[in-house]
Amino acid sequence: QVQLVESGGGLVQPGGSLRLSCVASGSIFSIYAMGWYRQAPGKQRELVAAISSGGSTNYAAFVKGRFTISRDNVKKMVNLQMSSLNAEDTAVYYCNAQRSINTYWGQGTQVTVSS
Numbered sequence: 001q002v003q004l005v006e007s008g009g010g011l012v013q014p015g016g017s018l019r020l021s022c023v024a025s026g027s028i029f030s031i032y033a034m035g036w037y038r039q040a041p042g043k044q045r046e047l048v049a050a051i052s053s054g055g056s057t058n059y060a061a062f063v064k065g066r067f068t069i070s071r072d073n074v075k076k077m078v079n080l081q082m083s084s085l086n087a088e089d090t091a092v093y094y095c096n097a098q099r100s101i102n103t104y105w106g107q108g109t110q111v112t113v114s115s
Contacts, residue, residue: 002027002104004095009109012085016113020080022095022106029076032099036069036080038091038111045094049080053099062088085113 008020020036035050049069050058057069068081078095090113095106 002029002032002097002102004097004104004106006093006095006106006109009093009111011112011114013115014086014113016085017081017083018085018111020082020093020095020109020111022078024076024078024097029097030073032097034069034071034078035096035098036078037094037096038089039094039108040091043091048093051078082111085111087113089113 002024003026004022004024006020006022008018010018012018031053033050033052036048037045038048039045046060048060049063049067051069051071059067066082066084071078090111092108092110094108097104
């Protein structure tokens with residue numbers, strides 16, 4: 001079992017930056033692939049960025065170099081540094097942990113990009 005708690009969301013102006021964090025507890029964090037997903041109103045949840053247990057990263061095309069995912073296995077934390085935010089980035093952002101058939105989600109943190 002893995003419990004995930006996100007933080008760092010909020011209201012930011014277009015062009016601004018935010019750093020999301022996700023802290024895990026309950027299991028061996030380092031063996032899990034971690035990811036950030038987002039869901040905007042009326043849309044399906046979509047992958048934003050992922051990082052494997054070995055540190056390999058994968059980004060959605062819409063990130064276009066604006067976001068960086070990282071993990072700290074000692075602190076059991078995964079972060080998403082977001083910059084050059086625009087209105088289309090407004091969504092609830094969810095942390096995800098996955099290993100084999102097991103997948104876990106956090107409760108989500110709201111990111112709103114608006115002037």
